[in-house]
Amino acid sequence: MSDTQFRPINNIEGKTVILTGASRGIGAFIARELAKKQATVICISRSQEGLDKICDEINDLGGKGIGINFNISKVERIPELVYEIKQLTGSFDVDILINNAGIEIYRAFHHYSLKDIQLVLSVNLLAAIELSRLVLPQMLDKADGHIINIASLAGKKGSLYDSIYSASKAGLITWADTLKKELANTNVKVSHICPESISEQALFADTEASTTLRAAISIPEKVAIAVCHSIENNGVEIVENGNFLTRNITKLKFAFEEYLPKFGDAANVSMNTNQLSRFSTKSKNKDQNNQDKLVTNETD
Ligand SMILES: NC(=O)c1ccc[n+]([C@@H]2O[C@H](COP(=O)([O-])OP(=O)(O)OC[C@H]3O[C@@H](n4cnc5c(N)ncnc54)[C@H](OP(=O)(O)O)[C@@H]3O)[C@@H](O)[C@H]2O)c1
Numbered sequence: 001m002s003d004t005q006f007r008p009i010n011n012i013e014g015k016t017v018i019l020t021g022a023s024r025g026i027g028a029f030i031a032r033e034l035a036k037k038q039a040t041v042i043c044i045s046r047s048q049e050g051l052d053k054i055c056d057e058i059n060d061l062g063g064k065g066i067g068i069n070f071n072i073s074k075v076e077r078i079p080e081l082v083y084e085i086k087q088l089t090g091s092f093d094v095d096i097l098i099n100n101a102g103i104e105i106y107r108a109f110h111h112y113s114l115k116d117i118q119l120v121l122s123v124n125l126l127a128a129i130e131l132s133r134l135v136l137p138q139m140l141d142k143a144d145g146h147i148i149n150i151a152s153l154a155g156k157k158g159s160l161y162d163s164i165y166s167a168s169k170a171g172l173i174t175w176a177d178t179l180k181k182e183l184a185n186t187n188v189k190v191s192h193i194c195p196e197s198i199s200e201q202a203l204f205a206d207t208e209a210s211t212t213l214r215a216a217i218s219i220p221e222k223v224a225i226a227v228c229h230s231i232e233n234n235g236v237e238i239v240e241n242g243n244f245l246t247r248n249i250t251k252l253k254f255a256f257e258e259y260l261p262k263f264g265d266a267a268n269v270s271m272n273t274n275q276l277s278r279f280s281t282k283s284k285n286k287d288q289n290n291q292d293k294l295v296t297n298e299t300d
Helices: 025-034 048-061 076-087 114-139 163-182 219-235 244-258 261-271 273-297
Strands: 015-020 040-045 064-069 096-099 145-150 188-195 238-239
Touching: 015 025, 015 114, 025 048, 025 219, 040 048, 040 076, 048 064, 048 273, 064 076, 076 114, 096 114, 096 163, 096 188, 114 163, 114 188, 145 163, 145 219, 163 188, 219 238, 238 244, 244 261
Parallel strands: 015 040, 015 096, 040 064, 096 145, 145 188, 188 238
Antiparallel strands: none
8 A cells, every 4th residue: 555545636726737617607616616725726718818817816815827728528649738738837747727618509319410429528538538548647646646536416316308417517526436436555646526516607507407406506706615625625526516405405315216216217207307308399409509609609
């Protein structure tokens, strides 16, 4: 057993963090929280405007923001991203990787195109795995590092009309869990955070589709605090929704569904009956809106 085993990073100050999906939403909250702790945050996303804004905020809050405009759905080009980081920072010395970028496309399953499926799996799962594969060797060399994956409760129990997203998050959780075990004798930690739907903004806000029975919604500030807590205390899996009570109700709900799956499914379907019929009558328009959004997002 290594003598460095289980030594937490503890101090975020001065650490270099790669954060995907930093331009807005939860990523921007995580970036601000890291900035308050004086980290250098290498922010990755496609929107130059979003990157400039968050880097200014990081610098104002006491950290150092470096923005890199990169489309991580092009998984085979991720080595170019690593090269760009080396060019911009003069080295490739990364202490913490936060795989946060994620997208959703809501569809009845048979309405997904192969392109939809590949896009969601590429951004949410393959990019996180590939970036981690490229970042890990230097963490192992210096016997220090932490990889944090922003998963979702949808990865614990699938969300209606969000089957590909749910699959991507379930894959992320299982991969992270396996990697964590493989790295148990090193000082490189692996964690995942499972937020519930976020309150005011971001992914789930533009749909009426419910996930499963919910104990509470999440607050992006709390997800960002959970990320820092995970780094500082080597948190393994953090369920972030609401407060102590709702978090534990959610965990009990999952345990109940594991133990008695038929009852769990029946309860979820009956709770979602209204959403099921409302969403299915609107699904064509939703599909079209999402398609438009995708076309505008995919520029190269
Ligand atoms: N919001 C929720 O209710 C919720 C609940 C549970 C888990 N989560 C998870 O939390 C994470 C963040 O979600 P969010 O709600 O903050 O979403 P968001 O507001 O839509 O932000 C997504 C971020 O990912 C970036 N991104 C998307 N596609 C990208 C690509 N191809 N290349 C590079 N960057 C890309 C976006 O930047 P650009 O558009 O500038 O590229 C943006 O910064 C996701 O992994 C999501 O699954 C969210």
